[in-house]
Amino acid sequence: MSIAEATDLKTEVVRLDHVSKQYGSGANALLALDKVSLTVRKGEFVCLLGASGCGKSTLLSLVAGLDRISGGTLDIGGRHVSLMFQEAALFPWLSVAGNVELPMRLRGVGKAERKRRAQELLEVVRLKDFGHKRPHELSGGMRQRVALARSLAQDADILLMDEPFGALDAMTRDILHDELERIWREQQLTVLFVTHNVREAVRLGDRVILLSSRPGRVIEDFPVTHDRPRRIDSPEVAGQAAEITDRLRAEVARHAH
Numbered sequence: 427m428s429i430a431e432a433t434d435l436k437t438e439v440v441r442l443d444h445v446s447k448q449y450g451s452g453a454n455a456l457l458a459l460d461k462v463s464l465t466v467r468k469g470e471f472v473c474l475l476g477a478s479g480c481g482k483s484t485l486l487s488l489v490a491g492l493d494r495i496s497g498g499t500l501d502i503g504g505r506h507v508s509l510m511f512q513e514a515a516l517f518p519w520l521s522v523a524g525n526v527e528l529p530m531r532l533r534g535v536g537k538a539e540r541k542r543r544a545q546e547l548l549e550v551v552r553l554k555d556f557g558h559k560r561p562h563e564l565s566g567g568m569r570q571r572v573a574l575a576r577s578l579a580q581d582a583d584i585l586l587m588d589e590p591f592g593a594l595d596a597m598t599r600d601i602l603h604d605e606l607e608r609i610w611r612e613q614q615l616t617v618l619f620v621t622h623n624v625r626e627a628v629r630l631g632d633r634v635i636l637l638s639s640r641p642g643r644v645i646e647d648f649p650v651t652h653d654r655p656r657r658i659d660s661p662e663v664a665g666q667a668a669e670i671t672d673r674l675r676a677e678v679a680r681h682a683h
């Protein structure tokens with residue numbers, strides 16, 4: 427690796443400094459995030475973990491620019507983000523290829539180039555023969571692959587993923603972990619990934635950031651250094667997941683008192 431590349435890898439692409447988010451005002455005010463500070467570097471895979479309602483989705487929507495922060499600073503340096511959710515939310519009247527082409531159509535990419543790129547992305551997610559199908563003809567796992575291809579079609583600098591595999595069975599999820607890890611490496615993506623699932627976070631992340639119960643604050647930032655590709659059922663992943671789960675349980679119990 428050249429020095430330039432090494433420096434590039436250290437570039438911070440997302441920086442949150444004491445970011446707070448309050449919904450509503452007065453008696454209806456709800457503090458969802460409280461002075462959250464975190465950075466994500468180029469090429470990093472960062473998982474966000476926390477109890478239900480701690481503000482994980484709020485944090486992603488702030489980074490995506492879908493909502494405004496109430497305090498602190500948030501800087502993504504004008505980079506482009508794409509957001510992927512638990513439900514694929516594909517357009518049922520468009521073919522699979524049409525769904526993948528859509529972000530390019532909106533950007534004004536010409537038809538031939540769009541078709542070429544959509545086919546390339548369908549190959550990346552291993553759906554090259556399914557471009558002509560309609561979303562309802564696919565399984566849940568296949569639909570999430572299409573959603574991933576559509577996210578990649580946005581040519582974003584940062585991929586924001588909100589429990590993208592939460593609705594899938596364990597086996598399908600396992601396969602998609604492998605696929606996402608491969609694509610992340612090949613395409614040198616930067617990923618901010620929200621999950622409830624501690625093992626999933628350790629399986630995928632370079633770091634696992636634990637948020638407190640509402641209002642969300644960063645309570646711990648766990649580096650994950652096990653060799654890749656990892657297996658979700660490996661002793662290393664299970665061991666670190668148990669450690670993080672204990673920390674999460676302690677936090678949930680603290681909040682319950």
Ligand SMILES: Nc1ncnc2c1ncn2[C@@H]1O[C@H](COP(=O)(O)OP(=O)(O)OP(=O)(O)O)[C@@H](O)[C@H]1O
Nearest residue numbers: 449450456458477478479480481482483484485640
């Ligand atoms: N648009 C909104 N208006 C008002 N309150 C909101 C809004 N969006 C989220 N909230 C509240 O903010 C808090 C954080 O919600 P958020 O969805 O970010 O949590 P989460 O950690 O993603 O939850 P889960 O893990 O259950 O998906 C919750 O109490 C939620 O009710």
